[in-house]
Each structure stands twice: as structure tokens, then as C-alpha cells.
Amino acid sequence: MPLPLFILFSALTLGFAVAVIANRNPVTAALCLVVSFVGLAALFIGLSAFFIGIVQILVYAGAVMVLFLFIIMLMDIEEEERKHFDRLRTAGGIAVGIGVAFLIGGVLWDFDYGKASLDDVPVQFEAAITLREADADSGIVRSANATAALREGRLKDVALVGEKLFNDYNLHLQMIAVLILIATIGVVTLGKKDSPAPDSGSSGGDKASES
């Protein structure tokens, strides 16, 4: 990712994330968060994690935030009234924030990768292809499609992710599926309690398919 774009998207992500916290209007906050997420997705894509980036948009921006907006609008939440901030509390929050930032900065300072740029670690197609061929010889299932794409010098992200997901993380995937099912049931139950609320019930489940 070229540096200007990186700066642009980082600024977008960070700036709108700050705006989420700073805004008192919940609708604005939610929309700022959407923009922030889109920026984040762009950063993901810049890190050649296409699939994760798109999923980020699809799930977060497309579904989760819509839900948020939905709830905000349904409940007709008004702006938080401007309260006098508790000085002590604010000061404490800022102190912790600065402290954590300081810690993370310290970690980065000591961390080699922290100073590396993306060009220092290019994707090594040759090595990858050799390894995959060796794997194929020893009977490990690899996506032929992805290998072919690697030969063309393309990083077929989705195929590689899928390969990993269904080979190494199959059990986890199923567990997640069960978790989502449980969440769906829980949401429907929660939403049903007082009066039939079709919106929260039906919209609660839609992540099941998208993820």
C-alpha cells in the first residue's frame, strides 16, 4: 500500500473512531463508526488480507452497524444531555489512556517488526509454491486453484484463507456455528419477552449466514 493511501486510511480510521467517542448524537456516532470500519477494511486490504477486509465491511459495516442504527432509531434515543463531567473520573480515564499508549509505544519501540515496512517482507511466491508442491506430494490437500494463482503471481487470498479454515480450524468453525446458533436463540428469547418484536428477532439472526 502506498504511503499516502496508508496515511489517508489510517487518519480516516483513527479520526472517525475518535469522533465516535466525541459525538453526543448516537446516530452520528454510529455513522462515524461505519466510516472508521470502512477505513479499517481498507487497511486490511492494504495488508493483502482481502477476505478479512471484505468481511469487515460485510459484517460490521453492512450488518452490525445497521443493527445499531436500527435500534437507535427504534428506541428514538436522544442526544446525551451535556452533563458536568466528573473531573476526577475524566482525569483518571485520560491517565489510563496515556499510560496504555505509553506501554504500547514501549513495546513497539523494542519490537523489530515495528520498524519494518511492508516492502521488507514481500510475499515469496517461489518458496510458497515449492512448499505447496511438497505438501501435495505428501498428501496434504491444497487448493489447486490457489497454487495456480500463486504461479501467476497472484495472492488468492480467499482460497488460502478457506484452505486454512477448513483444514486446520474446522472444529473451531463448527463451534462458532453453534455459538451463533445459541446467540440467535438467545436474541429471539430476549426480544420476545414483553411483546412480539419481529425486528430484533429477525435481525438478530442475520449474522449466521454472513459469517
Place this chain on the structure above:
Amino acid sequence: MSPALLLLLPLLSVVVIFFGTKWSGTLSALVSVASVAGSLGVTLALFSTDSSMVAMNWIALGDVLQVDIGLRWDRLARGMMFVVTLVGTLVHVFSLAYMREDEAKARYFGCLSLFMFSMTGIVLADNLVMMFIFWELVGVSSYLLIGHWFTKASAADAAKKAFITNRIGDFGFLIGILMLFGLTGTVSFTGLENWLAGGHAGASAGLLTAAALCLFCGAVGKSAQAPLHVWLPDAMEGPTPVSALIHAATMVAAGVFMLVRVGFLIEASETAGLVIAWVGGFTALLAALMATQQDDIKKILAYSTLSQLGYMVMVVGLGSGEAAMFHLYTHAFFKALLFLGAGAIIYACHHEQNIWKMGGLKTRMPITFAAFGIGTLALIAFPFTSGFFSKEAILDIALHENKLLFLIAAGVAFLTAFYMSRLLVVTFLGAPRSEHAGHAKEVSVIMFVPLLILAFLSVVAGYKPVAELLQAQLPDVHWNWFVFFVSLATMLAGAGLGFLRYLDKRSEPKVIPVLANKFYFDEAYGWAVRNLQDGLAWVVRGLDALFIDGLAVGGITRLTEGVGCLFRRVITGNLQAYSYLFGVGVFVLIYFTVFLR
């Protein structure tokens, strides 16, 4: 065919009855009878085989503890199994008639099957742990059967009493098993035998004696030896066939059987043998004395059982398991016969159990009288009945081993003849002393056929060829004219005295309070429990209030309360405060894990 089938058949019956045919008493009864008859068939079919098998490795704690579920099918087991299944079958058949009108027939037969299963387990067990498990199962089924009419307070109490008394003995048994395991590292009989044969390394004679006596505790409980004999007479509250099966022929004999199984241990320790022999002799005498003054027909038989079991235990203690098993075997037949006969009488007299309200039944129930008479003759060791042979063997061994015990045994023989003739005279001869007795009728064929079979066996079972055929243990004794004459004399004296004293009497001519009140055992136990237990409880309660409640529970409560009070300040219920603290926590965590490493 394998001995495992013997275990599976009654188990299957239990499962079928409790999960399937519970709704139908008749069906359950048929299932149960079929299973026990099948067991008898299998036992007979397996008479010529001799095998041990390990069905599965059950518990394996490394090399330390190995417990198998294994079966041991030797002559001892075969003979015992024959007794159990035969008497069991006859009792089941008898029960068909006796329990015909009972409401909880399905439960009754289910419990009978459960008992058969547990008893089979004891007989076939090839290690102490397995035996203990079935031992407890026997206790449970006995509890259920004694308390069959649990709506009757006395039956429920009797069931509890039997269970609790047994528990005391079982506790000793468990300690004995653990001691043996600690000494030898094995719980299987074979392993223990090998260990003893190899010079019982690492165990002093005292430890060995203690272990043997602990095992004996189990037998004391189960075989109702003094001082834990009190449950057996009370257990007569259960249905009479149950008394015949469990409390005369099989379950109480399990204690003796167990002692014979671990006979090699008792042989190894002279002291233990002596103690066991004296306990047995003492019990025999005590029970015989008590039997002379009882009015309840079943209680008389119960005390008689106690006394006979005392014989067996005594002779085990004297080192002859064969004689004990031989007596067990003959006793099973004639005592089952007597109990079933008593059951028939009770049934005919509309559940009247007091012998002083019977009388004159000889003419009204001739078949029962004949069978009962044969049983009595066998019990009092009338020459050339089965009981005669086994008692002869016991007296012979007692004469050789311990003269004092021989005297006691002879006295018991006299008393036996006395109280049995009393029973016979009062019940069958003379004139009816109550309306029920006057209207008694001979019982149905389904009831007296078992009686006749048992009567036949009571006569012939003692002869050597029959005993050989039926796989009984035969003691190695020689004909001894002295013993014969002593036996004959005591028997004739006792029987004669009984006849003279009780013929045509309308009530007990002379009441001896000590004997009639069973030496005040129950009262003594009651007093002991009341005072000692309450005293102990008082002390324990004090300790509990002081330490457990005051310090442990109360202290923890107060500590928790105090700490809670402290931390409640933090729990504001405010999400933001929590997240703030969370942030601080993250800060500290990172600081300590990353920077202070």
C-alpha cells in the same frame, strides 16, 4: 455356557420387572420364577465344570490396585449355588401362592430377583471387593424385602434395624478388606492365597489376626452372630417365604460362606480362629436359650437359625470349613422346609403367628404336619436324617479341638430338641386354641409341593453319595460312638422333656423373663444408643458449635462478609467504573508481563 449366565439371568429379570412388567404382578412373578428356575438349570448343567474367569478388568490404578470382575466356579461355589438356586426356586414357587393377594407383587418378585442376583454375585465373586459390593446389594435387597409391608411400622423398623446392624458388621468387613489390601496389595482370593503360601511377607501375626477378625465382623453382621444378632428375629416381619430364603437358607449363610472362602486366612491365625469359634459357640447357646421361651412361631425358628449358624461359625473357627459348609447345606434344606411349613401354617391360620393360638393342626393339615415333622427331626438331629450327619461332624470336630465348646454344643443340641418339640407339640397337637386354628385347612398344592421336595431332601441330603452328587463339601470325620451316644442322649432328653412339659398345655407353664426377653439385648442396645450416642452427640455438638460453626463456617462467613463489605465499595454497578478498573488492570498486566520480565 458360562457361570456368568447365573449372574445375568436374575439381573435380566430385575431389569425386565422394574422397567417393563412393573404394572403386572402376575407377569413379574412369572419372569422372576423363570429366571430363578433358569439359574437352577444352569447350575445343574455346569456341575461338572470347574473354571475361573476374569470377565473384565474393572478398576486399575496403575500397578497399585487391580480389581477384576471375575467369577470363581469351584466346588464350594457349586455347592452353595445349588443350595441358593434350589431353595430360591422352591421359595419363588411357594411365594406364587403365598403372595397371591399381595398388592405389590411385582415389587416383591423384583426384589427377590435382585436378591438372587446379589447372592449369586457373592457366591461367584473371585475377589473381596466384588464380594463386598454384592454383600451390600444383598443387604439392600434384604432391607427391601423385610420392609415389604412398609406401611406396617414394625416392618419398616425391622428393615431399618437389619440394615443398620448389618452396616456395623460391613464396616468391619470393609476395614478388613482395606487391611488385607494394604498388607498384600491384592484383593483377589487367589492372590491372597498365594501371598499366604509364600510366607505372608511383611505382615505380623497380630496384623493378620486383626484383618481376619475384621472380615469376621462382616460375617457377624450378615450371619447374625452375637452381639449383632438382634436384627434377625425382627426381620421375621417380612413375608415368610422371604424369611425362609434369606433369613434361614441363604443370606445369613453368606457370612459362613465368606468365612469359608477366606478360611485360609483364619487357619493362618490361631487367635482369630479361637475368637470366631467362641463367638459361634456363645451365639449358639444364647440363641437356643432364647428360643425356648418364644411364642411367635417364626421367632422360634429365627432363634433356631441363629443357634445353627452359631454352630457353623464355631466349627469354622475350629478350622473345619467343610463341616460348616456341610451343615450349611443340610440346614438350608430343613430350615427352609421349617420356614415354609411355618408359612403354610400362618397362611392357613390367617396370618396368626402365636403358637399358643394354634394347636390341633395335625389332623387339619396332615401334609404340612408331616413335612414340618421331618424338618424338626432333621433339625434336632434324629439319627439318619441329614441334620444328624452334619451335626455329628460338628460335634466330632468340637470334641477333638476344644472340649469346652463340645460341652456347649451338646447343651445346644439338648436345647434344640427341647424347643423344637415344644414348637411341634404346641402347634400341632392338642386342641385348637383359637378360632382361626380351628378352621385351618390344608394349603394348596403349589405350596405343599415345595414342602415335600424339601422334606425329601432333608432326609436324604446327608448321605454321602447324595452329598457327593450335589457338590456339597464333605467333612473328613470318622464314625465316633461317643459322639453318637451323646448326640442321641441329648436329643432324646430334650425331646422327651419338651413333650412331657407341653403336651396339652393351654399356655406357657412357666415364664422365664430373662429368656423371654431375649436377655434384654434390645433394651441394652437401646439404653446404650440413647445414653452413649446422645452423650457423644452432645460432645460433638459442642465441638461443632465451637469449632466448625464458630470458627470454620462462621469465621468464613464473617471473613467473607468483611471482605465483601470492603469490596462492595468498588461494586458501584456503574459500567464505566468497571471499564475504568479494567483499563487499569490491563495497564498493570502489560506492565508486569512485558516490562518487568
Place this chain on the structure above:
Amino acid sequence: MIIRRSALVILMCLEIMLSAANLALVAFSRFRLEAGLPDYDGQMLVFFVITVAAAEVAVGLAIVVALFRSRRTIDVTTLTSMSH
């Protein structure tokens, strides 16, 4: 999260925090090559985080809605009934 009082906004802030972790994970996965390719193990974790977060938001929002129905407010400073 500490300053804002609306439960909804707090949920959003939670998402931001998760996203930050995701970004770190993806970055590490790209920088730490495995067999010449980005280390997809990291991306797997991100994938799962996103999935679980979606479920979490659904449940969280349902709770917020239920809360709003019964209390008519989602201001967390007034929702302190857990303290007693």
C-alpha cells in the same frame, strides 16, 4: 467507554477495541511470513473475532432493547441496580 453514558455507544466502543486488536493481528499475520505467505493463523483469529463480535452485538443489542423497554433509559450511570 469511560466517558460516554449510553449503553449503545459503549457497545460501539467495544467494537472499536476489538477492531484495534484485529488490525494488530492482521498486521502481524502479514509481517510474519510463513512459507512465503502471510501467516493465515492470525487472520483466522480475526475471522473468529469478527464472527463472535457479530453474535455479541446481536445479544448485546437485544439486552439493550430489553433494558430500554423495562427502564426507559440506557444511561449506564443510572443503571446501577447491580450494586445491591
Place this chain on the structure above:
Amino acid sequence: MDLGLIISSAVKIIGFVFLMLMPMIAYIIWVERRFLAIIQDRIGPNRVGIPWTNVGLFGLGQPIADGLKSFLKEDFTPGHVNKFYYVIAPALVMVPALLTCAVLPFGRDLVLPFLDEPIRLVIADLDIGPIWIFAIASLGVYGIVLAGWASNSKYPFLGGVRATSQMISYEISLGLSIIPVLLLFQHLNLNDIVRYQSEHGWLLLPMWGDGWSVQRWLYLIPAGVAFIIFVVSMFAETNRTPFDLPECETELVAGYHTEYGSMKFAMFFMGEYAAMIIGSGLAVTLFLGGWSLPFGLDALVLGVFSDTWFSWVPALLSTGIFFLKIVCFMLFFIWVRGTLPRFRYDQLMKLGWIIFFEAALANIFIAAGILMFA
């Protein structure tokens, strides 16, 4: 990032979006009006032709007139609205609709005699084509929901809420329905998918290349079901009749754009049609061979023109075919609109959640089973 790429991308964007898509949107509206009129036995707009002459041209000037009207109308903003979101909402509908077309391949690789490498006739040749479209299309919800909310008025709000739940509900069946397609092609790159179909038979017309296999014919079952679900969900996604509940006049006046007028309204209008075109494009690409000719004629055409000065002809031809297919699809859209009555809202939700969701899931299993065992 070399200059050539930027230039070609810019050319492609301008060519595809502004020279093809936008006019198409404009004229599709005219086509719709004419077509509906024919269905309803009317004449439709037929007068606007060349200004100040009497040449009617079947009313072909109508879109231009409409556009002018929208531009020139007073840009009135009601007083009770939330200004910022009111203004931004139409753009939020329009932008995602146009963004999605970035991954749609609209023609065969353009081979220009004077260039070394062929130019791919797709704006962004991403390996995640369909997901990209769904992701971006799902952002289109914001425009509608904000429009409804910012209008600060009853009917638009209800319309917006309806549209939102409808769209997020049908996104699921939409996403699930194409999985059988992806299972078969094993590509997420739309260009690869189309090339595969060009060589091995369209998904719904497997009659050349590998298409004659038993597997492919068996696969027509899940493919057909997927196609039906996809198309119906597409109707719901674009709020078209019979699923136009968010804007149904009888209940909600005009739904979420009740308070909008002039060019802002036109943006909503165009956004909707753009979404329709993109949706048809995706359906054509996935199920009906995209820019390819049927029966393996592609190879023939390619053979004739390759290595000549006319090597660019196949590319242009394929682009024409692609748009032809889209137009046919759009006519189908209009035809349905003229034929079917509107659903009830609970029926709509039931259809989405109970029938299509389950059917799509079952369809995936069937498809996987066929791929595995046939």
C-alpha cells in the same frame, strides 16, 4: 503503481460507468415507462424528441427532459429535517450502487494491437468479486435508513425501517444462493467465472465444452434453485415490485423519499435503477455466462480476429453481448412489475426467513452432494 494502470483504470471507469451505465440508467427508465404502458395497453411517453421540431423519436428525449426537470426544480429542504443526513442520504444510495460495478467484468480482455498486454475489461480485477458486491451493496442500506430517519416524519421513517429490515433479511438468501455457483466454479474472480463459462458452458446452459457431463446436468437442479432465489432476493434487495413495500403508495405515500424532491429524489431513483442494473449484471455474470456467447461461439470469434488489426473486435462484441443480456434481464424486471401484485409485509418476511433461507441452505448441501458423488 505505474502510470499505465492508472490511465487504463480511469479510462475504464469513465467508459463503463459514465458512458455506459449512466445512459443506460436514464434510458431504462424510459424503457420501463414504455414497456409498462404497453403492458397496460397505454402508449407511454412518446412525444419528447428533438426540441423545436416535430420529430418524436418515440419519446427518446424523455430521459433528458426528466433530467433537466430534476436539475432545474427548486431544491427545497423541509424545515423539520436533520439537514446533514437529509442531504447525504441520496448520495449514500447512489455511491455504493456505482461502486459495486467495479468488479463486474463487462467484456473479454481487450487486445489492442499496439499494446503488449491485453487490457482486462473490468475496473478492479479482484479475487473476491461477489463478496465485494454484497459488502458494498449492503452499505446502500445506510442511504435509505438515513433518508427515512433524517426526514423526521412518520411515513418516511416507517418506509426506511421497512426497507432496512427487508434488505438485511434478503441479503442472507442472496449470499447463500450463490454459494452453489461458487462451489462449481471454484473462483471468486468474476472474470475467471465468465471465462470458465465461456469455455465450459453457462451455468444454466451447459451445452458445450465440459458442459455435457452428467454432473453439470445434475447440477442444473441446485443451479436453478439458486437462480430463482437469487433473482427473487434481488427484487427484494432493490425494493422492486412485488417487494416494494418500503415505498408502497397506498400505505406509506412514497416511503423513505416522501420528503425528497428535485435532484435528490432523482438520485434515489437513479440509485435504485443502478442497483437493478448491477444486480442483473451479477445474475448474468454468475448464471448466464456474462459477456460470453453461447454454444462455444466465443472460440470461433476469437479465432477469426486474433493476431489481426481487428483483435479488439471480440472484446467490443462481448461487451455488447453483456449489455444485451442485461437489457433482457431488465425487461424481465419490468415485466414482473407490470404483472405481479404487491406482497404483504409479513408474507415478505416469512418468504425471506422461512422459505428462502432454508431453501438456500438445503441447496448448498444438494450442490455439495452432487459435486462430491456425481
